[in-house]
Amino acid sequence: MAKPTTLRWSKLSIWVGDGGSPEDFTSQVCGMNAKGMAFSADMSESSVPDCDDPDAPSWMERVTRSLSAGVTGEGLLAEETFAFWRDWFLSATAKNVRVVVDLATLPGYFQGSFVLNQFELNGAEADGKLGVTIGMSSDGPVTWVAGAP
Numbered sequence: 001m002a003k004p005t006t007l008r009w010s011k012l013s014i015w016v017g018d019g020g021s022p023e024d025f026t027s028q029v030c031g032m033n034a035k036g037m038a039f040s041a042d043m044s045e046s047s048v049p050d051c052d053d054p055d056a057p058s059w060m061e062r063v064t065r066s067l068s069a070g071v072t073g074e075g076l077l078a079e080e081t082f083a084f085w086r087d088w089f090l091s092a093t094a095k096n097v098r099v100v101v102d103l104a105t106l107p108g109y110f111q112g113s114f115v116l117n118q119f120e121l122n123g124a125e126a127d128g129k130l131g132v133t134i135g136m137s138s139d140g141p142v143t144w145v146a147g148a149p
Helices: 079-091
Strands: 012-016 032-048 059-074 094-101 108-123 130-144
Touching: 012 032, 059 108, 079 108, 079 130, 094 130
Parallel strands: none
Antiparallel strands: 012 094, 032 059, 059 130, 094 108, 108 130
16 A cells, blocks of 8 residues: 555645635634534434335434534744634634645545534643634535635
């Protein structure tokens, strides 16, 4: 088997829109040293019996009821971003977000509306720096857009 092509962690970036028209996505989230995006599905399940052999174990069948996406980030708090995170969280409103996956062979990004559902400030004497943890939950569909952002 040939060695796979791997990517550096910096090839995943988070960009929050400014709400303007046209929307400006020129500022990526700064100061994060860990970031991620996760997708989940809420499903209903039914146990379907075998009509020809009622004693046989039944198989579970599932129907996807809803999809959701979340974006996370953790790192150092850049003082320049504090007011942005504070104001977004306290506004309890959604913003348009792009999560860029900088692949050489398939460039593109996920895009959707997200609510900031976690804004956590933390610090420890051990490293002496103030940190931040953020979490965003999708508010509607998230789509893949092929091509450079």
